[in-house]
Structure formats: C-alpha cells, structure tokens
Amino acid sequence: MKFLYKITNKLTAAILALLGTLGLWWGMGYPPFGVVVAATEEALIQQISSLEANYLAKNGAYFQMLPTHYIVPSATTTPDALARKPTDRKESWNDIIIIPDVPFSVQVHQSQNGYQIMFTQKRNGFDWSRAYGIGPDFQTWDWRREQFPGDIL
Amino acid sequence: MKKLILITILLVGFVALMAWLTDTDAATNAFSADFERTNSEYMRVADNASLSILADITIMARVNAESFAAANVSMIAAKQIGAGASRSYGFMINDASLCSPTDSQCLAFWFTPDGGGASEERLDSPQRFTEGLWYHVAVTWTAATSVARFYVNGAFIGSQTGVGTAIFDGTQDFRIAANRTDNFNGAWDGKQDDVRVYPRVLSQEEIQFAYRNGECTGDEPNIVGCWKLNDLSFASSTDESPSLNTLSNINTVPASDDVGLGARFIRVIR
Numbered sequence: 001m002k003f004l005y006k007i008t009n010k011l012t013a014a015i016l017a018l019l020g021t022l023g024l025w026w027g028m029g030y031p032p033f034g035v036v037v038a039a040t041e042e043a044l045i046q047q048i049s050s051l052e053a054n055y056l057a058k059n060g061a062y063f064q065m066l067p068t069h070y071i072v073p074s075a076t077t078t079p080d081a082l083a084r085k086p087t088d089r090k091e092s093w094n095d096i097i098i099i100p101d102v103p104f105s106v107q108v109h110q111s112q113n114g115y116q117i118m119f120t121q122k123r124n125g126f127d128w129s130r131a132y133g134i135g136p137d138f139q140t141w142d143w144r145r146e147q148f149p150g151d152i153l
Numbered sequence: 154m155k156k157l158i159l160i161t162i163l164l165v166g167f168v169a170l171m172a173w174l175t176d177t178d179a180a181t182n183a184f185s186a187d188f189e190r191t192n193s194e195y196m197r198v199a200d201n202a203s204l205s206i207l208a209d210i211t212i213m214a215r216v217n218a219e220s221f222a223a224a225n226v227s228m229i230a231a232k233q234i235g236a237g238a239s240r241s242y243g244f245m246i247n248d249a250s251l252c253s254p255t256d257s258q259c260l261a262f263w264f265t266p267d268g269g270g271a272s273e274e275r276l277d278s279p280q281r282f283t284e285g286l287w288y289h290v291a292v293t294w295t296a297a298t299s300v301a302r303f304y305v306n307g308a309f310i311g312s313q314t315g316v317g318t319a320i321f322d323g324t325q326d327f328r329i330a331a332n333r334t335d336n337f338n339g340a341w342d343g344k345q346d347d348v349r350v351y352p353r354v355l356s357q358e359e360i361q362f363a364y365r366n367g368e369c370t371g372d373e374p375n376i377v378g379c380w381k382l383n384d385l386s387f388a389s390s391t392d393e394s395p396s397l398n399t400l401s402n403i404n405t406v407p408a409s410d411d412v413g414l415g416a417r418f419i420r421v422i423r
Binding site: 064066072086087088089107109110111112113116118120127129131136137139144145146147148151 | 189191192193197199235236237238269270271326333334335336388389401402403404405407
C-alpha cells in the first residue's frame with residue numbers, strides 16, 4: 001500500500017511537471033510542437049499562417065525563419081537547415097513545426113506589420129520563387145523565375 | 154584660494170571650449186543600422202514615384218562592412234537589381250570576380266533600361282575596402298551620357314560609361330542592404346548610416362560637403378531619400394526628406410551606436 005502511494009505520488013508529480021513545462025512552453029508563445037504538415041505549398045502556408053497568428057497573440061510579434069535548406073533544392077529533399085536560427089532569435093524550425101521532405105526551400109520574413117512565406121526552387125539552373133505576403137511590407141506572387149543564367153546573385 | 158578659483162575657471166572654460174569644438178551632430182547621429190546578412194535583415198519601402206528614378210541619380214551612404222560577400226555583390230541600396238525581370242538600379246561594393254577588371258573589389262552601379270537581366274549594365278570603379286572601417290561612398294549616374302562617377306570619402310575614384318540612357322520603371326521595393334528577398338547571398342553585412350538618394354547628379358563639391366558635414370537633414374535640394382537611421386526601431390526608420398519614404402525594418406535590423414564618418418569630427422571653423 002505504501003509502495004502504491006509512493007508510485008502514485010511520483011506519477012502525479014511527473015504529470016504535473018510535464019503539464020507545467022507544457023504550460024510554460026505555451027505561455028512563452030510557442031505553438032504546440034510536433035505539428036506535421038503535408039509537403040505542399042498550400043498546406044505549409046496554411047499551417048505557418050496559423051502559427052504566426054498564434055505567435056503574434058502571445059509575443060506581440062511575428063516569427064522569422066531562415067531557409068530550410070542550405071542549398072536550394074531542385075527535387076524533393078530532406079531539409080538540412082532546420083536547426084538554424086537567426087542570431088537574435090530563440091526559435092528554429094525545429095521549435096515551431098516539422099517540415100517534411102519538400103521539393104523547395106521555405107523561409108519566413110517578418111516585420112511589425114506582417115510576414116512573408118517564401119518558397120524557392122532550382123529549375124534547369126534557374127532560381128524560381130513563390131511568395132505569400134501578409135501586411136503592407138510584403139508582396140505575394142506565384143512561381144516566377146528570379147535569375148538569368150550566369151547570374152550568381 | 155584665488156589660484157584654486159582661477160584654475161577651476163580655466164578648467165571649466167577648457168571643457169566648454171572642447172565641447173563646443175566637437176559638438177557637431179554627435180547628439181543627433183547617435184546610431185547606425187547594423188545589418189546581419191545571415192539573418193536576412195534589410196529595410197524597405199514600397200515602390201513609389203519618388204524612388205522610381207528613371208534618369209539622373211545620386212546615391213550615397215556611410216558604410217562599414219562586417220564582411221564582404223564572396224564572389225558576389227554586397228548591396229548597399231537597390232530598387233531590385235540582379236534578380237527577376239523587374240530590375241531598376243542598385244549601388245553596391247562588389248567582389249573582384251564581378252568587377253572590371255577582376256583584380257580588385259569595386260564600387261558599382263548597376264541598372265537596366267528594360268528591367269531584364271540580359272540588358273543589365275554593370276558600371277564600376279576599382280576600389281579596395283577594408284572590413285570594419287567606415288567609408289563614405291557615392292555614385293552619380295548621368296542619363297544623357299550614361300556615365301557613372303564614383304566617390305569614396307569625397308574623392309573621385311573613377312568613372313565608367315554604359316550604353317543605356319534610362320532606368321526601367323520597375324514595381325519592386327526600394328531596399329537598403331538587400332536587392333532581393335529570396336536569396337541574401339549578396340546582401341549587405343555590417344553597418345550603414347546616412348543613406349541618401351537624389352534624382353539628380355550631385356557635383357563633387359556637394360558630395361564632399363555631404364561627407365564632411367555629417368548626416369543629411371532632408372532639406373538638401375531635390376533629395377528624395379534621407380535616412381539618418383537614428384530612430385531605428387523594431388518597426389521602422391524615418392525618411393527626413395519631403396518624400397517621406399519611411400523604411401520598414403524587416404527581420405529586426407538592430408541599431409548600433411557606432412556611427413559613420415563625418416559624424417563626430419572636430420569643427421575647425423565656426
């Protein structure tokens with residue numbers, strides 16, 4: 001009986017600690033971690049937009065994310081830069097959302113007035129991009145070619 | 154006692170004199186913007202008539218690079234250049250591989266007459282820059298002759314002549330420290346201060362005056378962009394010019410109290 005009492009106490013403490021941690025996590029403005037989205041642009045736009053709204057409500061600012069890939073992909077590729085974060089930021093992709101293997105790189109720009117989700121992809125040696133902007137600071141455009149052959153910019 | 158009073162008066166007088174001599178715009182030029190290339194930091198204002206400069210133009214800034222982009226440009230200010238089909242103009246410091254000749258860094262002005270990459274004209278002048286030092290850099294481009302003239306710390310360093318005699322009227326944002334937003338390999342990394350744009354060709358005397366006399370006020374003739382970057386906040390930075398091209402702060406560009414050349418020089422003549 002005493003043993004059961006001890007176990008129950010420890011379990012309760014563990015559950016409370018876990019809930020406390022989750023509460024702290026949530027209170028700091030982090031969205032529920034482990035959100036998985038489909039490898040489509042529309043699903044990513046929808047999910048990231050939802051997370052931005054949540055983050056803004058908790059932090060009074062939008063979050064920024066650096067590109068998911070170190071090299072712009074031309075085919076479906078596992079993101080290799082998910083742990084990277086801006087030097088003045090505390091979150092990386094890994095803290096916000098689980099990005100699946102995708103055929104493009106994704107990044108998020110932010111300002112006080114909004115945010116922009118940017119997709120980039122290499123097609124036959126050209127850089128292509130698509131952007132979804134919210135707020136007056138950012139534009140939205142469908143896939144367009146960004147570079148001319150030979151340009152390295 | 155008398156000696157003590159005399160010494161005190163002399164000391165106070167000396168301190169007051171030094172304060173008077175060195176008091177230029179140190180109080181106002183308190184900050185610069187410190188762009189981090191790896192953080193994709195830049196500032197922007199939407200396309201508008203005042204910055205859609207299609208002919209004569211002058212761009213100048215005080216810059217202090219933390220690093221120069223390898224085999225790429227280090228963009229000071231641009232209205233989309235080097236990307237897409239809506240290119241207008243840009244002012245930058247280039248890696249030697251993008252200069253002509255390719256044996257030295259260069260100060261460069263790129264523009265397109267039709268917005269496309271194939272017709273992009275890349276005018277430059279050789280000049281080596283050291284990371285961590287402040288420079289006042291300026292370019293003027295005369296449309297009629299397509300001549301770009303380059304200046305560093307008020308000194309004329311060279312010119313180059315292009316072919317096109319007009320700049321494309323693109324719809325892209327005007328940006329400080331970045332030319333594009335999908336790729337920051339050629340963005341500026343380091344500080345910028347006192348960034349100016351004029352829709353006319355300034356004389357060397359005017360450029361030297363700007364170099365020697367601290368930040369713009371917004372009252373300079375024809376100026377359409379006067380960003381002192383002293384009020385840089387999480388949100389924006391004010392344009393002192395009548396065009397009111399307030400910049401939005403993208404990806405949280407921080408302020409630095411290390412300010413540009415000419416901001417705290419000793420005033421010799423009053």
